[in-house]
Amino acid sequence: MSISLELSSKAKPLDRSNIRRVVISSWIGNTIEFYDFLLYGLASALVFGKIFFPTISPLAAMLASFATFGVGFIARPLGGIFFGHMGDTLGRKITLMITLGGMGVATFLIGCLPTWDHIGVWAPILLVILRFVQGFLVGGEWGGAMLMVVESAPANRRxxxxxxxxxxxxxxxxxxxxxxxxxxxxxxxxxxxWGWRIPFMLSFVLVLVGLYMRRRLEETPVFKEIQQREQQNPSVAQGKTSSPVVQVLRHQWRSILLIMVLRFAESVPFFMATVFAVSYATTQLGVEKQTMLNVVMATCVLAFPMHALFGALSDKVGRRPVYIFGALCAAAMAFPFFWLLESGSFGLMVLGYILLINIAHNSINAVQPSFFTELFGPKVRYSGASIGAQLGAIVAGGFTPFVAKGLTAINHDDWTYVAAYVAVAALVAAFAAWRAPETSRRDLTQEVD
Structure with a gap:
């Protein structure tokens, strides 16, 4: 699908080549971020329980492995606070250089870790520490990368x-x-x-590519305009009595809370399907590991056109209608997804993933960058979007594999409670989206009341 960069007649002229560089570099950075983070999820489901927690029962090892997956999400809001302040005060670009480089180093070091057989209890301790560092850096990555695009884009193409x-x-x-x-x-x-280490170490190569792309970027037009206003009116800058983080928590805490609830419809189905379901299908349903990996890969390929479709639709009809549609689809597909998974048929399992991920999740995920960033004013946008998204990541996504595994354990390895958990989470988010303001026509240079 071709993407037009034509501007509306009232918009200021923008550098199309710079917009393209921003979009491409943010895409590369986001790719690296999720490669690092989701790689850990796969390793948690298939490997880490055996090599970092070998002295406890298989169920306990799986729970412990998924718990370390969740530790990264605990660190995300802290990273959102730290890097949000940096991004709102020093600039988007320098902050994103730091988050991407640091995240790549943390992932590489995970691939270098000795296991339980070599250093005993220190192995899982170091794993948890590096997972925390990884999550801390991710907490500042997503918000900044999305801001770079949304603040650089024409108003009718955000x-x-x-x-x-x-x-x-x-x-x-x-x-x-x-x-x-x-x-x-x-x-x-x-x-x-040694085989599991290779994907983690390859992250270093991807990070070098991402850093090369990001160093060529300019600051966003919105951030430049705010800087110019403060230079022309020094009293405005001198009048700042608190950091962007304090300001956004004091005056726009409702928007942060809204984002947290909205993320339930996106994060719960996604991490249930890509982390927990992979483990459940291979251990409880007898599906081959390779088959499940192929199912997930097929879903990933279809995500590209679906995101462009739903993103363009949100520019036409607004963010709220698209978000509500996706959340209701996620609720409706929670139980059918597991029915199709139980079939063991490759085609039917792919169908289940398409319905839950490519339609329900992708429609939500496509809207989040513009929807979330448009909720905040320019002086606190990095902080607000990052904190809200990462707090939501804890409650909605980080412990989904752990919660799902626990729900099957108390229900004799049955998935019914897990499907109910997904459906309820999606319905709660649908209600929040219905109550949310429509943001697609907002001027990003103006403060939000």
Whole structure:
């Protein structure tokens, strides 16, 4: 699908080549972010329980492995606060250079970790520490990358251009799943000894590409305009008595809370399907690991046109209608997804993933960059969008695999409670979207009341 960069007649002329660079670089950065983060999810489901928690029962090892997955989400809001302040005061570009480089280093070091057999209890301790660092850096990455695009885009293209970098999550998933699919072809002893390390170490190469792209970017027109206003009116800058984080928490806490609730319809289905369901299908339903990885990869490929479609639609009809549609679809597909998964048929499992992920999730995910950033004024936008999204990531996404595994454990390995959990989460988010303001026509240079 071709994307037009034509501006509305009332918009100021913008540098199209710069917009394209911003979109592409944000897409690459988002790809790397999700490659690093989702790779850990796959390893948690298939490997980490055996090599970092070998002395406890298989169920306890799986729960412990998923819990370390959740630790990264606990660190996200802290990163959102720290890097949100940096991005709102020092600039978007320098902040994104730091988050991307640091995240790549943390992921590389995970691939270098000795296992339980080598250093005992220190192995899972170091794993948790690096996972925390990884999550802290991710907390400042997403908000800034999305801001770069939305603040640089023409007003009538913010939805579709903001949706394109969101496909980086699926590019990262495609890379992580594809590389992990290759290493799982190794004999199990080689996979557990050195094969699982390869995908983590390859992150270093991807980060170098991302840093090269980002260093060529300019600051966003919105941030430049705010800086010019403060230079022309020094009393405005001198009148600042609190940091952007304090300001947004004091005056726009409702928007932060709104984002947290909205994320339930996106994060719960996604992490249930891409982390928990992979583990459940391979351990409880007897589906081959390679088959499940192929199912996830097929879903990732379809995510690209779907994001462009829903992003463009949100520019026409608004953010709220698209978000409500996606949330209701996620609720409706919670139970059918597991019925199709139980079939064991590759085609039917792909169909389940298409309905839950490519239609329900993708419609929501495509709208989030523009919707979330438009909720805040320019002086606190990085902080507000980052804090809201990352707090939502904790309650809605980080512990979804852990919660889902626990729900099956108390229900004799049955998935019914898990499906109900997904449906309720999506319905709550649909209600929040219905109550939310429509933001698609807002002027991003103006403060929000």
């Amino acid at each position: 939805g579709v251009l903001g949706a394109i970098p969101q496909t980086g999550g699926f590019s990262g998933q495609l890379l992580a799943t594809g590389i992990f699919a290759l290493v799982t072809l190794l004999p199990e002893d080689q996979l557990l000894s």
